Amino acid sequence: MLMTVLLLLAVQDESLLERLEREISGVVRRVRPSVVSVEAKRSEMIRLSGIVYRADGCILTDAGAIAGADSIRVTLFDGRSFEGRPVGSDFKTGIAVLRIDAKSLTPAEFGTTRELRSGAFAVSVGNAHGLEGSASVGTLAGLDRSIRVSGRRYDGMIQLTTVAHPGDCGALVADSRGRVIGLIHSALGSEEAEGELFRLWKDFFGRPLGGAITFAVPAETVQFVADRILKHGRMIRGWIGMSVRTAESGVEILKLEIGGPARRAGLRRGDRIVAWDGESVGDAAALQKKVEACEEPRIVKAAVVRDGVRIDVDLRVEIEPERK
């Protein structure tokens, strides 16, 4: 009883802000050993961040940065440096897997964004402008965002208020328990959108202003892609060649890829998929997850509504062709 009272009294001495500071520092301290810096030698040296995925030397980083690199160097938080060998890259999500000859690394503990809500705490640790272990605190600002980077669309991204600077690409984002919820992908900003002030900043400092709207690949996607690449040597996902969006009931087909399995099966633009493989279809993201989960070609029975008439279709889910 006395000990309880003493403990309570001790706790009262710490202010809420001090406790918050202690918690956040603890998260940074916990994840820091899992953050690495990556240097890719291309026409010039590209510097970014990476995450230790497995203790046996598996590193995750950004696919676009290391594409076509002559050599890759990975530096751990303790200063040790290794040559990075690409295992595979997935340009649809921007995730790349590297291998280094290092053992007993500290892999990051992965969480999930499924239970997160906007406003949840987010702590990012990266290498902003080459400053290793730069930490930033913010919140989860949104889920399931679609963005466009260099003409390519990325879906299902999480939006954060943590500030990302050049060099932070590939950095990890952790929740309040220090579990990875995302891998930093990009930051909002363009020459047109940023305005005169930001252009002046860029002209003066020679670099763009750090973005306060940061996008990250969610942890589930990162793990899904990384595991597939490690298992098969390249990204393997199911594919039927169509663009869809969530409709009132089911999923509406917007576009069909020429020569793709969906078009060959007779599906048409405007068709509404209401059942897939014997189960009702929730939304576009859920159907995408079901299709991409396939690791080998298979036939799937789907139910489609066209002009109010239900049609049963046999679809062959194939493996997505490799694209850059």
Add this chain to the structure above:
Amino acid sequence: MNCDDIRDLMPLFVGGEAEDNERIAVEAHVSVCSECAAELEEFRRARAALVDLRSEEPPLEVVEGVGRNLHPRPLLGADWFVRAAAVLVVGIAIGFLGVTLVRKDADSGAGGVPAVRRSAALVSPGPGSRSRFAGSGQEWNDVFEERETRRFPVPRADRPEGQHYLPRAETVTITGERDF
């Protein structure tokens, strides 16, 4: 070369310090330009007279000839040196006083805005200072901040060359569209 160019070369030519091509140019020009030839002759006589000049006063025509080639102004008297020396002494005294006042205010931590202004002409901020002698107190305080910083340099992170990578999201579209 024109007459002005030749005139500029005359002292070197007369003093035997002209380069070969310059000497040739002068000789060629004076052989066809009577005015420059006359001027060159004056230079020669003036130099000869200066060489021989000791306690004697120079011939009037030499003085006049030299004067024509200089900016027209009254000849300074012997007290010129006294006046120049007096100005120099006063300037040194002001400078010494100003530096003393500046050091005193900086050491006493009195804020120093008025004292800094008094010594405005004497404080020369180092490279990188933001001060612009505009008379703003904050700008002058920045001078001391810069100097303090130079005395205790702040360690800077080592940032090797190379491009630090972070793609820019060009547009944000929330359409719920998925491709697979």
